Amino acid sequence: xxxxxxxxxxxxxxGASGGMAAKELTEKGMEVLxxxxxxxxxxxxxxxxxxxxxxxxxxxxxxPGWKQREQWMQDTAGEFxxxxxxxxxxxxxxxxPGKPFLWVRxxxxxxxxxHWGRLSWRLSDLDFKAASHDGFGDDWPVSYAEISPYYDRxxxxxxxxxxxxxxxHQPDGKFMSPMRLTCGEQLLRKGAEKTGRKGIVSRVxxxxxxxxxxxxxxxxxxxxxxxxxxxxVGAMFNSIASTLPVAAxxxxxxxxPNSVVRHITVDTNTxxxxxxxxxxxxxxxxxxxxxxVIVVAASTLESTRILLNSRSRQHxxxxxxxxxxxxxxxxxxxxxxxASGYFExxxxxxxxxxxxxxxxxxxxxxxxxxxxxxxxxxxxxxxxECGSGTYSFPGFARNPxxxxxxxxxxxxxxxxxxxxxxxxxxxxxxxxxxxxxxxxDPSGVVDAWGVPVLRIHTQHSDNEREMAKDAAExxxxxxxxxxxxxLSTGGRITVPGRIIHExxxxxxxxxxxxxxxxxxxxxxxxxxxxxxxxxxxVSSANQNPTLTILALTMRACDYLVDEYxxxxx
Amino acid sequence: xxxxxxxxxxxxxxxxxxLHSVAALLKERRFEGSFELNGLRHRLVYxxxxxxxxxxxxxxxxxxxxxxxxxxxxxxxxVGAIMASSQGGIGxxxxxxxxxxxxxxGEFAQTTSGVLPVTxxxxxxxxxxVIYFHFEPLDGRAFGVGADLSRVQLNARLAPTDDVARDxxxxxxxxxxxxxxxxxxxxAAAAFIGEINRVLxxx
Numbered sequence: 001x002x003x004x005x006x007x008x009x010x011x012x013x014x015g016a017s018g019g020m021a022a023k024e025l026t027e028k029g030m031e032v033l034x035x036x037x038x039x040x041x042x043x044x045x046x047x048x049x050x051x052x053x054x055x056x057x058x059x060x061x062x063x064p065g066w067k068q069r070e071q072w073m074q075d076t077a078g079e080f081x082x083x084x085x086x087x088x089x090x091x092x093x094x095x096x097p098g099k100p101f102l103w104v105r106x107x108x109x110x111x112x113x114x115h116w117g118r119l120s121w122r123l124s125d126l127d128f129k130a131a132s133h134d135g136f137g138d139d140w141p142v143s144y145a146e147i148s149p150y151y152d153r154x155x156x157x158x159x160x161x162x163x164x165x166x167x168x169h170q171p172d173g174k175f176m177s178p179m180r181l182t183c184g185e186q187l188l189r190k191g192a193e194k195t196g197r198k199g200i201v202s203r204v205x206x207x208x209x210x211x212x213x214x215x216x217x218x219x220x221x222x223x224x225x226x227x228x229x230x231x232x233v234g235a236m237f238n239s240i241a242s243t244l245p246v247a248a249x250x251x252x253x254x255x256x257p258n259s260v261v262r263h264i265t266v267d268t269n270t271x272x273x274x275x276x277x278x279x280x281x282x283x284x285x286x287x288x289x290x291x292x293v294i295v296v297a298a299s300t301l302e303s304t305r306i307l308l309n310s311r312s313r314q315h316x317x318x319x320x321x322x323x324x325x326x327x328x329x330x331x332x333x334x335x336x337x338x339a340s341g342y343f344e345x346x347x348x349x350x351x352x353x354x355x356x357x358x359x360x361x362x363x364x365x366x367x368x369x370x371x372x373x374x375x376x377x378x379x380x381x382x383x384x385e386c387g388s389g390t391y392s393f394p395g396f397a398r399n400p401x402x403x404x405x406x407x408x409x410x411x412x413x414x415x416x417x418x419x420x421x422x423x424x425x426x427x428x429x430x431x432x433x434x435x436x437x438x439x440x441d442p443s444g445v446v447d448a449w450g451v452p453v454l455r456i457h458t459q460h461s462d463n464e465r466e467m468a469k470d471a472a473e474x475x476x477x478x479x480x481x482x483x484x485x486x487l488s489t490g491g492r493i494t495v496p497g498r499i500i501h502e503x504x505x506x507x508x509x510x511x512x513x514x515x516x517x518x519x520x521x522x523x524x525x526x527x528x529x530x531x532x533x534x535x536x537x538v539s540s541a542n543q544n545p546t547l548t549i550l551a552l553t554m555r556a557c558d559y560l561v562d563e564y565x566x567x568x569x
Numbered sequence: 570x571x572x573x574x575x576x577x578x579x580x581x582x583x584x585x586x587x588l589h590s591v592a593a594l595l596k597e598r599r600f601e602g603s604f605e606l607n608g609l610r611h612r613l614v615y616x617x618x619x620x621x622x623x624x625x626x627x628x629x630x631x632x633x634x635x636x637x638x639x640x641x642x643x644x645x646x647x648v649g650a651i652m653a654s655s656q657g658g659i660g661x662x663x664x665x666x667x668x669x670x671x672x673x674x675g676e677f678a679q680t681t682s683g684v685l686p687v688t689x690x691x692x693x694x695x696x697x698x699v700i701y702f703h704f705e706p707l708d709g710r711a712f713g714v715g716a717d718l719s720r721v722q723l724n725a726r727l728a729p730t731d732d733v734a735r736d737x738x739x740x741x742x743x744x745x746x747x748x749x750x751x752x753x754x755x756x757a758a759a760a761f762i763g764e765i766n767r768v769l770x771x772x
Contacts, residue, residue, distance in 0.1 A: 068728040069594060072698065073659070088699075089592030092724055093656065097742075097750040098695045100657025284586065337686055443653035445701045446722060450589040455654065465685035472686065492689040495659050 007033045007254075008564070010276050010291035012261050012306065015111025016546050017533040017553045018297035019239030020154075022247035022255075024557035025295075030564070031252050033289060034244075035259040035278060037298070038107030041114070041240055047230025048080035056080075075104055075498060076115060080229045084114050090448035094441045094455045101456040102497035103301065109257050111299060112500070113238035115228045118204040118358065119385075120160045121543035122151050122171040126369065130539055134368065134379040137432050140538045141510045141519035144171065150551035158237035158550065159215060161359070162203030170200070170364045170543070176209040182354050184343055184388025184422050185361040191482020195474075197366045202359040202385070205237035205547070217241060223356030225392075236358075258282050260449050263310040264294055264319055264529065271314035273529045279449050293528045293560060293569055296506075297553070300534040301330075301438055304505040305454050307516075307531070308440045320506065320516045320523040320531075328437040329504040330458055331430040331540040336494035337468045338384065339475035340423035341486040342402060346388075347420040354389030361386040363424070363478065365542055367470065378466040382428030382542050384475060388421060396421045401487045422484050426471040429542045430496070431463050432504055458496040468493050501545050506535035521556035528569040532556050588714070590722040597733040598769055600725045606716050609638040615650065615723060620744070620765045622758050627652040627741075627748055629702065635712040643712045650702035650723055655745050658698030659690045663729065663739040666764060668747075668757045697742040700725045733768065740765045 008030035011021050018034060025032050053060035062079035071077050074085040086105045095101050106112040126133060128140040128147070148171070155174040162175040178201040181189065189199030206221045218234035218241050227236050234241030247253040258281040265288060267274045275290035296303045304327055310319035318326050365381035367373055394414055397403050402421075403413045441455040472490040479486050496502075509515025512524035521536050523529040532553040534545050563569050586606060591613050593602025599616040617631035633648040690696070702725060707718035727742075729735040740761050747758035 065728075065730070069726070070592075072726070072728065089724060089726070090590075092590070092699065092701060092722075094654035094701065095657045097655065097657065097697070097746045098691055100659050100690050100695065100698075102659050334688075336689060441654055443701075444703070445654050446589050448590055450587065459691070460688050462685070465687070468686040490686060492694075493686050495689050495691075498659075498689075 007291040009293040013297035019243035023243040026250040026252040047232040049226040110239040119544040120547040127541035154550040161208040182389040225356035333499040338425035342420040355391040380429040503537035520559040587717040612636040656699040
């Protein structure tokens with residue numbers, strides 16, 4: 001019988017964290033197996049960023065009813081990108097009545113990096129030490145000073161476009177040239193400044209300057225605007241263009257798609273992980289592979305699902321769960337609150353193509369930064385993602401307040417206001433609370449491969465609702481100060497999950513009784529298991545998490561390799 | 570390098586394929602779906618004739634029909650399916666019938682300073698999007714299916730495109746709220762289940 005291969009490391013997941021872990025570990029000499037649950041990617045076949053909607057008989061909307069029948073939770077999936085996402089018919093999860101959760105998942109090599117929003121912000125000590133600042137929850141076990149070198153490395157490797165804005169709570173980084181603001185965004189920025197807030201260019205993981213030597217095969221963004229359909233020139237950071245090719249070039253990475261992980265296997269003598277059991281997505285054949293180190297990077301909730309399903313004598317309630325916190329402190333940013341309208345001064349101008357620019361204006365957090373900005377009714381804060389410009393499809397035409405009626409008059413109004421819309425939407429922190437959690441569904445619901453699924457329990461608190469009220473008022477104030485005609489304000493808070501920034505559930509900490517991982521993403525209960533994706537977050541802040549995930553992964557890999565060489569794993 | 574040699578799981582002999590789940594869509598009163606085994610497509614229709622609360626769980630009983638790839642249909646009446654769990658829907662909620670003394674679960678916050686924004690699809694805007702049932706153990710051979718059907722899960726998607734299904738989605742949602750919500754209300758559950766049976770029997 002052939003000897004079983006034992007990898008130095010098995011990485012579960014090939015998205016932002018998994019791809020980065022593969023790159024880092026193979027570059028440092030480790031032999032790595034990457035298990036990806038989804039199918040392989042062929043960019044020529046699978047990416048559609050240069051496909052026009054009129055090339056499809058369905059005009060980009062897909063066959064009637066497809067989404068409600070098959071992918072009803074895959075909110076951002078479109079006709080040309082739906083193959084990036086899971087089919088909800090095969091991937092169930094359950095929730096408590098009245099407390100829904102919207103779980104968007106990619107299952108394909110590259111994961112959500114194929115369609116993500118690319119916004120790349122650093123957290124600051126206002127976020128890492130938020131509990132010290134306002135008394136709620138727990139501080140992260142790391143500080144900005146410890147993470148900052150890894151933010152540098154991540155930004156320099158992936159390429160981030162942005163401006164140095166000098167805001168301590170929105171730290172500057174290593175940037176390529178910023179994308180420009182449209183006329184409407186500049187007007188909005190002035191409106192923000194009139195109200196004492198700042199408006200800055202959004203920072204995005206896209207190449208706006210000549211690619212650096214290590215960015216082989218990638219090209220500068222040419223503003224086609226269809227980033228979510230798969231960037232076939234590698235201008236946006238994704239695993240396919242960026243991390244996985246570097247890992248593959250070392251000759252030390254084996255990538256196995258279609259590998260649906262059931263659980264991590266454990267050495268019954270030591271309690272350490274020894275490998276991974278998985279089922280082939282297509283053939284349904286069962287497999288077991290072996291590795292000295294396991295890196296779990298399957299995306300927040302999938303990672304925690306794997307850990308919870310990895311029960312054994314030594315880990316009776318799931319791998320890493322001696323503290324009882326595995327699955328708990330689930331958060332997602334929330335949005336849905338904001339304001340929209342139009343600039344009369346921009347109406348009726350000659351239209352120009354402004355939808356190729358895949359970023360906009362960001363109004364950073366202005367609440368609860370210091371004593372002067374302390375709000376009496378909520379803690380933490382929010383920012384606004386804003387946009388204004390001429391888009392290929394006039395989405396505002398569906399708003400009867402702006403374009404009432406029909407026929408000739410309707411068309412005239414659409415043409416007139418085509419160049420003038422403006423909108424602001426919130427990106428806000430959800431407090432990390434123990435009672436928001438995920439568990440293995442106790443009633444035995446399974447997915448199409450028989451793997452037990454998650455039951456997710458989340459709801460917002462009064463802190464989020466008070467923040468939402470403030471955000472609705474502030475957005476209207478800024479829009480009016482900018483000279484816009486306001487058509488709608490307020491809204492409803494998005495369902496947890498909708499912003500696709502689910503974080504927590506396997507949090508880091510300094511105390512093994514209150515956390516799953518130590519400050520290096522290493523599992524307290526099994527020192528050869530690392531969880532490097534968003535599951536490790538202690539709190540969400542209000543900034544998009546992917547850049548922090550990349551930085552934490554790089555840092556965890558440095559530590560992992562060092563410990564591995566010392567024989568400590 | 571792709572697809573290096575793995576070790577096939579110890580003891581993993583070629584056993585009968587197990588069908589874990591079937592996705593189905595509510596159309597009028599029936600759940601219609603399909604599944605694939607060994608490259609062959611089968612159609613499944615489950616037509617509940619009756620609903621009840623059994624041990625605090627929603628249980629359906631009805632006719633199960635499986636049509637194989639050659640078009641041959643095999644059916645059995647009285648097949649039971651017990652609800653295991655559900656998934657909350659997001660978006661436009663179906664009309665919900667009211668029962669005195671019963672409030673839908675989830676948040677709906679008010680403070681002394683006025684009404685705060687609420688979270689979408691919660692509280693009065695909440696509804697059920699999918700019900701996960703476990704069929705009673707089924708005999709694959711009797712249905713012409715060469716697979717282990719001993720524990721098949723029905724992923725019953727509620728996304729109505731007709732009035733009967735829309736009515737049933739509201740009633741199923743209400744019954745689930747009453748039976749599985751934070752505060753179990755058996756009286757309300759009985760009322761909603763009675764309405765479900767009225768609709769199922771109206772065919």
